[in-house]
Amino acid sequence: MEGSKSPQGDLILRTLAMPADTNPAGDIFGGWIMSQMDIAGGIRAREVTGARIVTVAVESITFIKPVRVGDVVCCYGDVVRIGTTSVTINLEVWVKPSMNSASAAGNKFQVTRAAFTYVAVDDDGKKKVIQR
Ligand SMILES: CC(C)(COP(=O)(O)OP(=O)(O)OC[C@H]1O[C@@H](n2cnc3c(N)ncnc32)[C@H](O)[C@@H]1OP(=O)(O)O)[C@@H](O)C(=O)NCCC(=O)NCCS
Numbered sequence: 319m320e321g322s323k324s325p326q327g328d329l330i331l332r333t334l335a336m337p338a339d340t341n342p343a344g345d346i347f348g349g350w351i352m353s354q355m356d357i358a359g360g361i362r363a364r365e366v367t368g369a370r371i372v373t374v375a376v377e378s379i380t381f382i383k384p385v386r387v388g389d390v391v392c393c394y395g396d397v398v399r400i401g402t403t404s405v406t407i408n409l410e411v412w413v414k415p416s417m418n419s420a421s422a423a424g425n426k427f428q429v430t431r432a433a434f435t436y437v438a439v440d441d442d443g444k445k446k447v448i449q450r
Pocket of ligand 1: 372373374375400401402403404405435437439443444445
């Protein structure tokens with residue numbers, strides 16, 4: 319499966335894939351990647367809504383290529399819909415390969431994409447209208 323030619327959206331988060339984030343085969347857990355995406359999307363959703371937010375849905379998550387220890391993981395986000403109480407953000411994860419990897423000479427490539435939806439909530443965790 320091929321990724322895009324270039325990242326869509328703004329760079330929101332960069333981090334490093336660590337040995338503690340691997341499965342027994344030595345690749346990075348998909349759940350860890352999803353967590354980074356949720357953090358990145360949450361940062362963007364808070365900026366857009368100016369409110370406390372919760373994740374309500376994750377759609378169409380696709381893992382395109384594996385992530386390896388030492389890769390620099392970059393999450394890009396693009397706000398695609400602002401509703402009454404919710405905001406949907408397309409998130410893409412790209413990696414810059416580790417200096418030790420065989421593909422170290424290569425450019426960054428896309429590993430994951432998904433659409434995350436967040437709902438603005440009040441102090442009691444009830445949905446609230448997004449002020450625009
Ligand atoms: C998010 C939550 C506050 C929504 O409460 P609710 O009163 O049931 O809200 P609604 O069903 O009316 O949906 C609210 C908004 O979310 C959207 N939404 C709800 N389910 C959705 C789904 N599966 N996919 C996309 N959007 C969804 C609705 O379209 C609506 O958006 P809009 O107001 O912009 O039109 C409530 O479901 C909740 O607290 N969920 C748990 C959140 C959480 O703990 N997340 C972390 C998980 S670890």
